[in-house]
Amino acid sequence: MELAWVGAAYGLGLLASRFGLPPLVGYLGAGFALWGLGYQNSALLKEIASVGVLLLLFTVGLKLRFASLIRREVLGVGGIHLVLFALLLGLVTLLLGLSSNAALFMGVGLAFSSTVLAVKLLDDRRELSTFHGRVAVGILVLQDLVAVGLLAYAGVKNPTPWALLLLALPLLRPVVGWILEKSGHDELLLLYGLGLALGGASLAKALGVSPELGALLMGAALAGHPQTSELSRTLWGLKEAFLVAFFLEIGLMGLPSASALPLALGFVLLLPLKAILFFALFIAFGLRARTAFVTSASLSSYSEFALITSVAAVEGGLLPESWGQLVGLVVAVSLALAAPLNRSVHNLFQRYEPFLLRFERKGLHADDEPTSLGGAEWLVVGMGRTGGAAYKMLAGQGYRVLGLDADEGKLEFHRAKKRQVRYGDAEDPELWERLDLTGLRGVLLTLPDLEAKLRAARGLKQRGFSGVIAATSYHREEDPLLQEAGVTLISRPFAEAGERLAERALGINLVEEVEDPKSAETAPS
Numbered sequence: 001m002e003l004a005w006v007g008a009a010y011g012l013g014l015l016a017s018r019f020g021l022p023p024l025v026g027y028l029g030a031g032f033a034l035w036g037l038g039y040q041n042s043a044l045l046k047e048i049a050s051v052g053v054l055l056l057l058f059t060v061g062l063k064l065r066f067a068s069l070i071r072r073e074v075l076g077v078g079g080i081h082l083v084l085f086a087l088l089l090g091l092v093t094l095l096l097g098l099s100s101n102a103a104l105f106m107g108v109g110l111a112f113s114s115t116v117l118a119v120k121l122l123d124d125r126r127e128l129s130t131f132h133g134r135v136a137v138g139i140l141v142l143q144d145l146v147a148v149g150l151l152a153y154a155g156v157k158n159p160t161p162w163a164l165l166l167l168a169l170p171l172l173r174p175v176v177g178w179i180l181e182k183s184g185h186d187e188l189l190l191l192y193g194l195g196l197a198l199g200g201a202s203l204a205k206a207l208g209v210s211p212e213l214g215a216l217l218m219g220a221a222l223a224g225h226p227q228t229s230e231l232s233r234t235l236w237g238l239k240e241a242f243l244v245a246f247f248l249e250i251g252l253m254g255l256p257s258a259s260a261l262p263l264a265l266g267f268v269l270l271l272p273l274k275a276i277l278f279f280a281l282f283i284a285f286g287l288r289a290r291t292a293f294v295t296s297a298s299l300s301s302y303s304e305f306a307l308i309t310s311v312a313a314v315e316g317g318l319l320p321e322s323w324g325q326l327v328g329l330v331v332a333v334s335l336a337l338a339a340p341l342n343r344s345v346h347n348l349f350q351r352y353e354p355f356l357l358r359f360e361r362k363g364l365h366a367d368d369e370p371t372s373l374g375g376a377e378w379l380v381v382g383m384g385r386t387g388g389a390a391y392k393m394l395a396g397q398g399y400r401v402l403g404l405d406a407d408e409g410k411l412e413f414h415r416a417k418k419r420q421v422r423y424g425d426a427e428d429p430e431l432w433e434r435l436d437l438t439g440l441r442g443v444l445l446t447l448p449d450l451e452a453k454l455r456a457a458r459g460l461k462q463r464g465f466s467g468v469i470a471a472t473s474y475h476r477e478e479d480p481l482l483q484e485a486g487v488t489l490i491s492r493p494f495a496e497a498g499e500r501l502a503e504r505a506l507g508i509n510l511v512e513e514v515e516d517p518k519s520a521e522t523a524p525s
Contacts, residue, residue: 113299197218263326386493404426427456
């Protein structure tokens with residue numbers, strides 16, 4: 001059976017990627033295909049899927065900033081959208097003959113957005129730490145907190161009076177951080193991260209709270225620690241492999257009867273309304289059209305939590321058993337539609353930008369980006385390790401340098417070192433359209449994401465920028481794409497690091513060869 005899971009997931013995942021779709025669309029298809037062949041869900045697959053979700057939420061916690069949870073656009077948009085869309089869906093299900101309690105559970109359950117999908121897609125695009133990524137994650141966390149309360153009300157999970165102690169998990173930072181530093185860089189680091197995720201989940205479960213929330217808060221206990229990036233990278237492969245089981249599990253729930261398919265289609269057709277309502281609320285709360293559009297796309301799916309509420313309602317006799325499969329299909333279809341939408345969300349915004357900008361409110365926005373470089377001669381876009389080293393070298397040579405990054409954590413780190421850095425999203429076409437490039441000699445694109453580098457280079461090229469556009473490249477097949485986009489200098493960090501090391505080694509060797517003869521001449525016989 002395990003071979004069938006892996007084989008089907010790989011085969012259909014590969015097929016989906018060949019058609020330009022995210023592999024997870026293939027994983028969902030594999031689940032339905034296996035169900036059609038008579039395979040059923042199992043305890044093993046369920047456990048693997050559960051661990052995958054816990055690892056995903058734990059890594060989100062590693063990048064979580066609690067300040068982003070109390071922003072007005074998170075609480076306001078998240079709260080208003082939840083109430084309005086839940087009322088709409090509740091009314092629809094009430095008209096279908098469900099009881100008021102069942103309609104409430106279905107309405108709220110389908111009003112939530114998929115945490116697993118949104119976080120995974122943002123993580124794949126390296127946008128979890130951007131402004132829109134933080135807003136999306138904040139709303140998802142808010143929804144998860146409401147979910148805990150709803151399940152408690154339903155009697156599915158009853159939090160103990162000690163459940164609020166989970167909010168104190170970040171206070172363990174000195175202890176868990178000290179152990180993290182002692183865990184090295186190999187398998188002990190992997191085991192420690194896995195243990196923290198499972199430990200936080202187990203504690204939350206014992207307190208009657210969602211295990212996913214416990215894993216997220218345990219990750220938050222380490223947020224901002226210098227070694228969290230390495231820990232996240234170490235857990236990445238395990239997390240991605242285990243998450244495949246989650247998507248297989250949804251497909252293995254099977255299809256509803258043919259008579260229920262029109263109803264499922266109706267729920268799916270409400271998805272655009274869900275996204276439009278998010279967009280309108282973000283605009284009303286003063287965000288730019290691009291941020292509103294990209295964030296709305298991240299939240300335009302039905303949540304896996306709807307599966308939990310529907311099962312609870314079926315077990316409580318509020319819903320007929322067929323509704324469990326119907327909700328499973330609706331959630332699966334919403335995930336399959338949202339995945340390619342988010343893959344091309346930046347292209348879509350660029351295509352419809354003139355239309356979408358009509359809705360943007362005038363004046364200052366919370367997510368505004370710089371228009372002036374402050375007299376900088378060099379611009380470093382992406383202030384990670386490579387970008388930070390480039391900034392330091394240029395500044396050391398006496399040049400005026402400005403760094404741009406969309407990650408507030410990196411910006412704070414460099415500001416503490418008195419470096420000139422500002423918030424800026426390289427994938428935002430408006431950044432390159434409005435930025436004053438006067439006096440700029442060159443731009444260094446040290447971002448890890450290829451698409452972000454291509455968009456930045458194209459934006460500079462469209463502005464007629466004639467200075468140096470340098471970019472890092474981690475794969476040779478990226479080079480022609482970067483050159484076509486307008487990059488004039490390509491650096492391969494890994495290859496050049498090896499070449500530089502060899503040069504230094506040869507330099508030492510030459511010095512020794514020159515010094516040895518002199519030593520031999522002066523040495524006593």
